[in-house]
Amino acid sequence: MAETCAIEGDQLTRQFGGFRALKGVDLAVPRGEIRGLIGPNGAGKSTLIDVLSGRAPRWSGTVKMFGADIGAMTAQQRRRAGLARSFQRTNIFPDLTVIDQLELAARAAETPNIDEIMAELNLAALAFRRAADISYGDQRRLDLALALIGRPKILLLDEPAAGLSIKESLELAHGLKDLAARWGVTVLLVEHDMDVVFSICDRITVLHLGAILAEGTPEEIRGVPEVVTAYLGTSL
Amino acid sequence: MTDILATKPTVTRPPPPRPALALASAIGAFAIGALIAATIQSNLMMTLLTQAIISGILATGVGFLMRQNGAVSFGHAAFYGIACYAIALAMKFGAIRVEVAIMLALVLPTALAFLLGLVIVRIPGVAFSMLTLAVGQAFYEFAMKARQVTGGEDGFSVNLSSTVFGIPTAIFQDPHSMFVVSWSVLVLIILGLALTAASPFGRLTVAIRENEERARFIGYETTLPRVLVLTLSAFVTAVAGVLFTLYNSFVSPDVLHWSLSGSALIMAIIGGPRLIWGPALGAIIFFFAKDIAGDFTEHWQGIIGAILIVVMLVLPVGLGGALAKLWQRRLGHG
Numbered sequence: 001m002a003e004t005c006a007i008e009g010d011q012l013t014r015q016f017g018g019f020r021a022l023k024g025v026d027l028a029v030p031r032g033e034i035r036g037l038i039g040p041n042g043a044g045k046s047t048l049i050d051v052l053s054g055r056a057p058r059w060s061g062t063v064k065m066f067g068a069d070i071g072a073m074t075a076q077q078r079r080r081a082g083l084a085r086s087f088q089r090t091n092i093f094p095d096l097t098v099i100d101q102l103e104l105a106a107r108a109a110e111t112p113n114i115d116e117i118m119a120e121l122n123l124a125a126l127a128f129r130r131a132a133d134i135s136y137g138d139q140r141r142l143d144l145a146l147a148l149i150g151r152p153k154i155l156l157l158d159e160p161a162a163g164l165s166i167k168e169s170l171e172l173a174h175g176l177k178d179l180a181a182r183w184g185v186t187v188l189l190v191e192h193d194m195d196v197v198f199s200i201c202d203r204i205t206v207l208h209l210g211a212i213l214a215e216g217t218p219e220e221i222r223g224v225p226e227v228v229t230a231y232l233g234t235s236l
Numbered sequence: 237m238t239d240i241l242a243t244k245p246t247v248t249r250p251p252p253p254r255p256a257l258a259l260a261s262a263i264g265a266f267a268i269g270a271l272i273a274a275t276i277q278s279n280l281m282m283t284l285l286t287q288a289i290i291s292g293i294l295a296t297g298v299g300f301l302m303r304q305n306g307a308v309s310f311g312h313a314a315f316y317g318i319a320c321y322a323i324a325l326a327m328k329f330g331a332i333r334v335e336v337a338i339m340l341a342l343v344l345p346t347a348l349a350f351l352l353g354l355v356i357v358r359i360p361g362v363a364f365s366m367l368t369l370a371v372g373q374a375f376y377e378f379a380m381k382a383r384q385v386t387g388g389e390d391g392f393s394v395n396l397s398s399t400v401f402g403i404p405t406a407i408f409q410d411p412h413s414m415f416v417v418s419w420s421v422l423v424l425i426i427l428g429l430a431l432t433a434a435s436p437f438g439r440l441t442v443a444i445r446e447n448e449e450r451a452r453f454i455g456y457e458t459t460l461p462r463v464l465v466l467t468l469s470a471f472v473t474a475v476a477g478v479l480f481t482l483y484n485s486f487v488s489p490d491v492l493h494w495s496l497s498g499s500a501l502i503m504a505i506i507g508g509p510r511l512i513w514g515p516a517l518g519a520i521i522f523f524f525a526k527d528i529a530g531d532f533t534e535h536w537q538g539i540i541g542a543i544l545i546v547v548m549l550v551l552p553v554g555l556g557g558a559l560a561k562l563w564q565r566r567l568g569h570g
Binding site: 053100101105 | 445457
């Protein structure tokens with residue numbers, strides 16, 4: 001299993017004072033899979049992404065990327081190794097033009113080509129505009145472009161569709177699925193929009209109170225009574 | 237493929253940098269400096285202008301740190317003053333040639349800024365400002381207390397040799413010729429900083445200023461670039477200290493006092509720190525406002541304070557920023 005896993009977390013624990021946000025979580029996402037990570041607010045989804053991406057300062061357990069322990073790596077080193085992420089809140093450089101920040105990201109990723117990502121995310125028309133001056137939806141796409149530049153091997157997405165309309169969310173989701181398939185990117189997706197999650201994810205992990213409640217295909221997850229009770233309700 | 241990720245329009249690359257235009261602007265600026273020196277006969281006016289330009293270099297250093305790192309320093313007088321004292325003490329003890337002393341005066345504060353920066357740039361916001369204030373005041377207190385070496389509060393005259401780099405020292409002490417020298421140095425510094433700011437390194441430091449976390453998550457180490465900006469800023473400040481010492485041949489602890497850093501900050505804010513040349517414009521306005529206000533009242537600081545308040549409220553981009561906007565609007569409308 002370890003050789004085929006793009007990203008693995010073993011016994012991941014993170015504590016904020018007396019509150020345990022992650023309680024020994026085991027997660028293994030095989031290469032090329034789109035894995036959904038769902039759960040109610042406070043379940044530990046973003047904390048798990050933070051631990052995997054190197055953002056969380058104190059945690060315990062093991063994080064492996066393609067079988068290699070990356071726990072001691074900084075966020076920068078993980079990014080250079082091919083692990084990229086986006087953020088729950090739009091996380092861009094407001095004062096820089098779109099092209100300037102994509103060129104910076106491309107330089108860090110040692111890829112000369114930003115045309116590819118600008119075309120994929122339809123940002124070319126906005127190239128010379130300040131990021132602060134473009135619409136929220138465009139900012140979300142720019143945020144995603146910053147993560148995708150250089151074709152990362154693993155992409156951790158923290159609510160990429162937050163704030164987008166239903167139509168935009170679904171467009172983004174299916175575009176992402178297509179891109180991940182073409183580029184061979186493994187995706188771990190935290191998202192509250194269940195239409196997005198259930199339509200593009202190969203498998204879904206449900207977190208609840210810092211522990212894994214269930215894991216399986218979308219169909220399997222729909223059939224887990226605890227998940228329906230704790231999170232999904234009867235809408236799905 | 238769906239709409240949002242589908243279309244593939246062609247990206248038009250940004251226009252390449254135009255070094256010829258920058259060079260032409262610099263040559264034009266040199267010519268303006270020479271013209272000012274040739275036109276104005278009054279020694280008093282030229283003294284005022286020369287002081288303003290030297291302070292403008294100091295303010296340019298402070299402003300560059302604000303522009304690239306978003307950091308406010310209350311301690312840049314330390315880098316300025318160390319440069320002044322490096323020359324003054326070297327001449328006092330006759331240990332080395334003035335040319336070597338000048339090199340030392342540039343290297344010492346620059347190296348100090350680099351080493352300090354490795355620690356202090358990690359500290360955000362007001363805490364950074366307070367740390368720079370503390371470091372600066374430590375050097376001031378040392379200069380005040382070490383009377384045997386520094387002359388304490390009284391300071392001391394600097395005995396410069398008759399030539400500096402083969403140029404008669406008198407050139408550096410005549411307000412007309414020193415104005416041309418200082419102006420030329422200022423133009424070169426602004427040109428150098430503008431090229432730095434437009435480079436990938438300059439864009440990276442702006443990105444780090446804007447969103448350090450994101451810069452880390454696209455793969456950049458974020459401490460060293462900020463340290464290098466502080467170092468460059470200190471170097472520019474040290475250049476101002478060298479020019480000050482050559483021009484005045486006198487040093488006292490005033491060159492290390494926090495109020496000098498504060499004045500440089502005021503100049504930068506009045507002129508507009510988002511522009512490389514803004515702080516230098518602010519310095520000229522500051523000196524003329526101080527001179528004019530000084531004719532009416534000994535409380536000229538109150539008038540400078542009022543100007544500062546008005547600029548911050550009405551023109552948050554500074555006077556330079558407002559001028560630049562006007563210019564752009566004029567160009568935009570043909």
